[in-house]
Amino acid sequence: xxxxxxxxxxxxxxxxxxxxxxxxxxxxxxxxxxxxxxxxxxxxxxxxxxxxxxxxxxxxxxxxxxxxxxxxx
Amino acid sequence: xxxxxxxxxxxxxxxxxxxxxxxxxxxxxxxxxxxxxxxxxxxxxxxxxxxxxxxxxxxxxxxxxxxxxxxxxxxxxxxxxxxxxxxxxxxxxxxxxxxxxxxxxxxxxxxxxxxxxxxxxxxxxxxxxxxxxxxxxxxxxxxxxxxxxxxxxxxxxxxxxxxxxxxxxxxxxxxxxxxxxxxxxxxxxxxxxxxxxxxxxxxxxxxxxxxxxxxxxxxxxxxxxxxxxxxxxxxxxxx
Numbered sequence: 001x002x003x004x005x006x007x008x009x010x011x012x013x014x015x016x017x018x019x020x021x022x023x024x025x026x027x028x029x030x031x032x033x034x035x036x037x038x039x040x041x042x043x044x045x046x047x048x049x050x051x052x053x054x055x056x057x058x059x060x061x062x063x064x065x066x067x068x069x070x071x072x073x
Numbered sequence: 074x075x076x077x078x079x080x081x082x083x084x085x086x087x088x089x090x091x092x093x094x095x096x097x098x099x100x101x102x103x104x105x106x107x108x109x110x111x112x113x114x115x116x117x118x119x120x121x122x123x124x125x126x127x128x129x130x131x132x133x134x135x136x137x138x139x140x141x142x143x144x145x146x147x148x149x150x151x152x153x154x155x156x157x158x159x160x161x162x163x164x165x166x167x168x169x170x171x172x173x174x175x176x177x178x179x180x181x182x183x184x185x186x187x188x189x190x191x192x193x194x195x196x197x198x199x200x201x202x203x204x205x206x207x208x209x210x211x212x213x214x215x216x217x218x219x220x221x222x223x224x225x226x227x228x229x230x231x232x233x234x235x236x237x238x239x240x241x242x243x244x245x246x247x248x249x250x251x252x253x254x255x256x257x258x259x260x261x262x263x264x265x266x267x268x269x270x271x272x273x274x275x276x277x278x279x280x281x282x283x284x285x286x287x288x289x290x291x292x293x294x295x296x297x298x299x300x301x302x303x304x305x306x307x308x309x310x311x312x
Contacts, residue, residue: 003238021220029085034222036255038219041221041222042211042214044203045218046204046205047205048203048282048283048284052284053104058100059097062097062100063096065100068134069136073096
């Protein structure tokens with residue numbers, strides 16, 4: 001059980017009623033925040049097209065150069 | 074380090090079955106270092122790969138010279154952490170680069186960033202700036218973002234990408250961190266950054282493009298996810 005009344009302090013009933021669902025609210029709020037954040041980051045996750053193209057070019061250049069230098073793949 | 078002595082970069086490349094990727098990585102690294110005029114060495118730590126990775130490494134050593142390509146193989150698969158320790162023993166540079174053998178994009182940006190901010194660590198991030206990925210489906214992106222979100226919330230690491238594959242460390246910093254880190258696999262990379270923050274080291278970030286494995290299969294499976302979560306919770310509890 002949650003201790004809502006530290007010794008010596010007596011909260012009036014309405015406060016206690018308001019405070020009781022607080023953990024659940026916080027959890028739900030955090031859940032919504034998480035979903036929104038992850039969703040946003042997922043949507044803005046960069047796709048690097050040029051990097052992929054560049055990599056392919058590097059691979060061909062590498063294979064040609066290395067073959068010239070005697071590498072047997 | 075003597076005053077005025079130039080920087081030297083030691084790249085640690087643990088390999089297991091990277092016969093196809095290794096020549097490309099070495100070629101890209103060598104070219105980048107030559108273009109930027111930096112002194113370098115590449116230390117290849119092969120764990121007895123059955124696909125002939127070591128044989129390719131030997132050919133590369135002949136092509137580039139044994140002062141640039143150092144072969145320090147091991148008999149069998151002994152894990153990433155010990156591979157780094159093993160590699161560091163032979164490293165003569167004052168900066169250590171840690172990377173996967175399947176990616177070496179934009180290595181030169183790292184040096185610039187390090188000089189810029191005189192950082193102890195420079196880490197590649199897929200999540201900031203024009204960093205990103207290529208060839209990932211929605212599910213993989215979701216897992217990545219979800220895991221990273223969880224990591225940020227629990228650990229507040231001060232770096233946006235903890236499991237990216239590319240880092241530059243000052244040698245003394247890496248040595249200090251290796252002494253302190255105990256995790257394995259993915260989590261080991263994360264622990265390094267968390268400990269670094271704790272010890273007050275400075276971390277710079279550079280956006281990197283993570284292009285999906287050109288050759289070979291990715292090593293991410295259900296088991297990895299479970300051990301990632303376990304590791305994350307352990308780190309949360311112990312750091």
